Amino acid sequence: MRRMMVIVLVSLALVFTFTCTAWAKEIKIGVILPLSGSLAPTGKSLKEGADLAADIINGKYPDINISIAQWEGIPSLGGAKIKLVYADHRADPGWGADQAKRLIKDEKVSGLFGCYNSAVTKTVSVEAERAGIPFVNPDSTSPALTKRGLTWFWRVTPHETWFTADLFNFLDGLSQGKARGVRAVPKDEIDTLAVAAENTEWGAASLKEIEGFAAKHGYKIVESFKYPHKAADLSSEARRMIASKADCYLFAPYVADAILFIRTLKEMRAAPKLIWGQDSGFIESDFSKTLGAAVNGILTRDLFSAELGKVKPAAAKINTMYKERTGYDFSGSSARDFIGIQVWAHALNSAGSTDPEAIRKALNELYIGPEQLIMPWKGVRFGSPFPGDTQQNELGSGVINQYQGWPDGKLHVVYPFEFSTADLIYPFPGWK
Amino acid sequence: MELAVQLIVFGTLMGLVFAFISLGLSLIFGVMNIVNFAHGEFLMVGMYVALLTSTYLPLDPLVSLPFAGAVGFLLGVLSYRFLIQYILRGPMVAQLFGTFGLMLFLRYLVMFIFGPDVRSLSHGLIVGKSVSLGYVTIDVSKIVGAVLCLILFAVVYWMINKTRLGRALRATSLDPEAARYMGIDTEKMNALAWGIGGATVGIAGGLLAHFYYITPTIGMVFIMIAFATVALGGFGSISGAFLAGLIIGLIQVVGGQYLSELKFTFIYLTYFLAVVFRPRGLFGW
Numbered sequence: 001m002r003r004m005m006v007i008v009l010v011s012l013a014l015v016f017t018f019t020c021t022a023w024a025k026e027i028k029i030g031v032i033l034p035l036s037g038s039l040a041p042t043g044k045s046l047k048e049g050a051d052l053a054a055d056i057i058n059g060k061y062p063d064i065n066i067s068i069a070q071w072e073g074i075p076s077l078g079g080a081k082i083k084l085v086y087a088d089h090r091a092d093p094g095w096g097a098d099q100a101k102r103l104i105k106d107e108k109v110s111g112l113f114g115c116y117n118s119a120v121t122k123t124v125s126v127e128a129e130r131a132g133i134p135f136v137n138p139d140s141t142s143p144a145l146t147k148r149g150l151t152w153f154w155r156v157t158p159h160e161t162w163f164t165a166d167l168f169n170f171l172d173g174l175s176q177g178k179a180r181g182v183r184a185v186p187k188d189e190i191d192t193l194a195v196a197a198e199n200t201e202w203g204a205a206s207l208k209e210i211e212g213f214a215a216k217h218g219y220k221i222v223e224s225f226k227y228p229h230k231a232a233d234l235s236s237e238a239r240r241m242i243a244s245k246a247d248c249y250l251f252a253p254y255v256a257d258a259i260l261f262i263r264t265l266k267e268m269r270a271a272p273k274l275i276w277g278q279d280s281g282f283i284e285s286d287f288s289k290t291l292g293a294a295v296n297g298i299l300t301r302d303l304f305s306a307e308l309g310k311v312k313p314a315a316a317k318i319n320t321m322y323k324e325r326t327g328y329d330f331s332g333s334s335a336r337d338f339i340g341i342q343v344w345a346h347a348l349n350s351a352g353s354t355d356p357e358a359i360r361k362a363l364n365e366l367y368i369g370p371e372q373l374i375m376p377w378k379g380v381r382f383g384s385p386f387p388g389d390t391q392q393n394e395l396g397s398g399v400i401n402q403y404q405g406w407p408d409g410k411l412h413v414v415y416p417f418e419f420s421t422a423d424l425i426y427p428f429p430g431w432k
Numbered sequence: 433m434e435l436a437v438q439l440i441v442f443g444t445l446m447g448l449v450f451a452f453i454s455l456g457l458s459l460i461f462g463v464m465n466i467v468n469f470a471h472g473e474f475l476m477v478g479m480y481v482a483l484l485t486s487t488y489l490p491l492d493p494l495v496s497l498p499f500a501g502a503v504g505f506l507l508g509v510l511s512y513r514f515l516i517q518y519i520l521r522g523p524m525v526a527q528l529f530g531t532f533g534l535m536l537f538l539r540y541l542v543m544f545i546f547g548p549d550v551r552s553l554s555h556g557l558i559v560g561k562s563v564s565l566g567y568v569t570i571d572v573s574k575i576v577g578a579v580l581c582l583i584l585f586a587v588v589y590w591m592i593n594k595t596r597l598g599r600a601l602r603a604t605s606l607d608p609e610a611a612r613y614m615g616i617d618t619e620k621m622n623a624l625a626w627g628i629g630g631a632t633v634g635i636a637g638g639l640l641a642h643f644y645y646i647t648p649t650i651g652m653v654f655i656m657i658a659f660a661t662v663a664l665g666g667f668g669s670i671s672g673a674f675l676a677g678l679i680i681g682l683i684q685v686v687g688g689q690y691l692s693e694l695k696f697t698f699i700y701l702t703y704f705l706a707v708v709f710r711p712r713g714l715f716g717w
Binding site: 199227230231260263286290292 | 435438439442446450549550551552554560562564569570571643644645647652653654657684685686687688689692693695696
């Protein structure tokens with residue numbers, strides 16, 4: 001009899017356990033990334049960022065002081081776990097769209113996520129719109145993506161227009177005495193600009209953005225030109241910048257030209273007050289490895305720095321977890337994919353359902369505070385920060401980093417000013 | 433005045449670099465009537481030799497130049513012995529695709545061994561040094577490059593025109609069959625032309641590494657300019673390559689000053705005009 005009772009109790013316990021497990025179901029999110037081809041290394045790091053976010057949401061990490069680390073799944077959905085279903089878009093917009101259809105129809109995903117390449121994000125967002133499935137984009141920066149009036153597409157990352165706006169806000173702040181460790185610099189000391197952009201679609205767009213913001217903020221462009229990508233020689237271009245006597249040199253090149261420009265300027269002993277690079281060539285490790293100490297004092301726009309851990313403890317802990325798994329720090333791209341999955345989790349929790357309409361409403365009403373994020377943003381809230389934008393996060397921002405103490409130094413955040421991790425080196429120290 | 437002096441100095445120095453790179457290409461074409469698409473990769477190998485010898489041996493990168501020349505010579509001779517002499521028996525298109533294949537092979541072999549990273553020389557007697565002369569501040573390594581270019585051009589010119597070996601090379605170039613009847617080992621002459629071509633561009637690469645970044649795809653940056661230089665100067669003409677290098681150096685510097693995005697257009701326009709009005713180039717046969 002007693003034996004019988006034990007068997008019945010064990011059976012009931014097992015039934016109860018299985019019932020609870022079935023209730024705490026999985027929520028599938030389709031993640032479309034460049035996982036093969038020349039962008040495979042980038043795709044790998046994006047996946048690592050998204051995976052870490054999903055693991056933190058699904059597990060419990062009491063020592064990390066952000067809400068998703070305490071959830072163990074999505075609280076309003078009975079602790080349902082997030083499952084990321086990956087697809088490789090091979091940097092091919094057509095293939096990406098096919099993958100989106102497959103994930104929606106065969107995998108029955110609750111929503112989509114990705115795709116890094118703006119061209120792929122464009123075609124995938126059209127599929128999401130057709131199917132009425134939410135698509136959260138964490139990492140594509142073409143401004144046009146949020147200017148199409150789509151109703152099932154939300155972008156978390158700031159776009160290119162933002163990054164140029166950051167530069168001019170930085171220059172304004174410098175003359176207002178906001179930069180850490182530097183007195184207020186009279187505006188007429190930094191108000192003339194020389195701009196060199198490579199002759200590609202990206203370079204031309206960067207140059208146009210800089211011209212627009214310069215006019216709006218009251219800066220004079222005294223020299224600007226486009227030059228051929230991968231040039232054999234840039235001595236006359238460097239000469240033009242020096243001859244312009246501009247206070248600030250601004251660049252939009254890929255890495256090979258960035259190296260050649262800085263080398264040539266060094267050789268000619270140029271002495272501007274500031275040198276700033278539009279991300280890309282200026283943040284690649286080859287840039288600092290090749291130029292060594294010559295990079296000291298150069299500014300570059302970026303999205304993340306491991307040094308942010310000094311001012312954002314959660315960023316330090318999560319970056320340490322990421323580094324333990326991967327062997328390297330978060331990049332601006334992988335950190336954005338981390339936040340993108342975080343956005344998905346908050347939206348699902350607010351919606352309390354996987355119904356697309358409920359998620360759409362939740363995303364449109366979403367607010368995530370700055371204390372929840374590993375990036376130096378004011379938060380996440382979708383709106384229209386620039387003319388024509390819809391469902392674009394309006395609280396994001398880039399960062400401006402400065403090379404300090406190379407070849408053994410670090411990239412320090414100098415903008416946004418409230419997140420500065422070191423005193424700004426101003427003026428540019430020059431090359432001895 | 434200041435602008436004119438700066439442009440002439442920068443243009444002349446870069447022009448001599450272009451001429452230096454084009455010398456071997458012109459020589460190989462002159463002797464064998466074959467266009468070496470892998471010439472840019474020979475240059476790249478010379479740059480890597482300078483990088484490796486100065487990194488792993490206690491030598492100044494300047495001392496690595498003879499090594500770069502020796503490796504370039506060996507590469508040229510081996511390319512001839514194991515590839516070119518066979519594809520010469522095929523149609524012209526096989527020759528074109530043969531050296532194109534060699535280009536891809538060398539580029540991706542180096543990429544496989546060293547990775548796609550961009551590198552540079554970090555130390556050296558003349559690395560990163562510059563001097564101010566009047567209106568201009570110039571990289572010392574470019575001055576050394578210009579001097580070395582002049583010396584090598586003079587040596588190659590003297591060898592081709594004044595020595596027995598040079599006469600044999602010219603004879604092979606003009607009429608291989610007749611040269612064979614006269615007892616000249618034309619196979620050896622062909623291999624020698626590839627060897628000298630490889631050696632000169634290897635040295636140019638070793639020198640270029642002093643002021644340029646190093647990457648497996650660097651050949652692409654210079655090969656089109658080298659083709660334009662050789663075509664403008666006249667295929668096979670040593671003095672033509674020298675003069676055309678200077679012209680192209682000046683054009684690209686003046687173009688960069690006034691219409692930077694079109695500076696290569698100006699170079700190829702000059703080449704186009706030369707082809708239309710003087711198809712054999714400035715000094716071609």
